[in-house]
Amino acid sequence: QKEVEQDPGPLSVPEGAIVSLNCTYSNSAFQYFMWYRQYSRKGPELLMYTYSSGNKEDGRFTAQVDKSSKYISLFIRDSQPSDSATYLCAMYKNRDDKIIFGKGTRLHILP
Amino acid sequence: NAGVTQTPKFQVLKTGQSMTLQCAQDMNHEYMSWYRQDPGMGLRLIHYSVGAGITDQGEVPNGYNVSRSTTEDFPLRLLSAAPSQTSVYFCASSYSDGRPTEAFFGQGTRLTVV
Numbered sequence: 001q002k003e004v005e006q007d008p009g010p011l012s013v014p015e016g017a018i019v020s021l022n023c024t025y026s027n028s029a030f031q032y033f034m035w036y037r038q039y040s041r042k043g044p045e046l047l048m049y050t051y052s053s054g055n056k057e058d059g060r061f062t063a064q065v066d067k068s069s070k071y072i073s074l075f076i077r078d079s080q081p082s083d084s085a086t087y088l089c090a091m092y093k094n095r096d097d098k099i100i101f102g103k104g105t106r107l108h109i110l111p
Numbered sequence: 112n113a114g115v116t117q118t119p120k121f122q123v124l125k126t127g128q129s130m131t132l133q134c135a136q137d138m139n140h141e142y143m144s145w146y147r148q149d150p151g152m153g154l155r156l157i158h159y160s161v162g163a164g165i166t167d168q169g170e171v172p173n174g175y176n177v178s179r180s181t182t183e184d185f186p187l188r189l190l191s192a193a194p195s196q197t198s199v200y201f202c203a204s205s206y207s208d209g210r211p212t213e214a215f216f217g218q219g220t221r222l223t224v225v
Contacts, residue, residue, distance in 0.1 A: 006153075042218065043201055100156075101154040104154075
């Protein structure tokens with residue numbers, strides 16, 4: 001079993017819809033959870049991070065971590081065509097540890 | 112403040128040639144890493160370093176060497192290029208002091224091995 005699993009998509013939704021992106025993981029030692037956004041032909045950039053369980057909100061974006069289920073989610077409200085990108089989840093255990101990325105989900109927001 | 116700078120942006124190599132992909136950061140980050148990104152495979156960690164003089168292997172280290180003589184630079188060397196190493200390579204850096212870290216990525220190097 002891979003450490004981090006993420007559906008590659010593509011996921012196509014109409015503008016204004018709520019988008020739900022998810023990752024599952026197998027290592028219960030992961031403590032830091034991140035979401036990166038990558039536009040075509042660019043490097044990934046950090047969107048949000050959370051530590052341990054719980055929710056974090058930043059504008060239209062909400063990140064959720066459920067450590068009991070080993071499941072993390074990113075919700076995008078009022079989705080915009082500019083949100084069209086690949087979204088990668090990432091996680092790691094502690095300092096001096098490598099960051100593990102999911103494969104990324106391609107998201108298309110249809111105008 | 113340039114962030115993470117990768118050079119070159121594009122490169123075509125012949126099978127068997129060697130080359131070095133350069134990565135430099137000006138944020139005084141301890142942690143640096145190299146990834147390759149292939150369609151359907153996501154980001155795969157090649158090598159990483161938690162500080163000057165310390166490196167470790169990632170998921171796909173074969174065919175690549177790294178060194179970290181300074182905090183700023185983390186070059187990736189391809190020893191004898193193979194077509195399977197055709198990919199987009201990303202360098203990233205971040206703090207590693209226990210804080211939730213943000214990995215800053217370079218713009219990538221698109222490598223083709225023919």
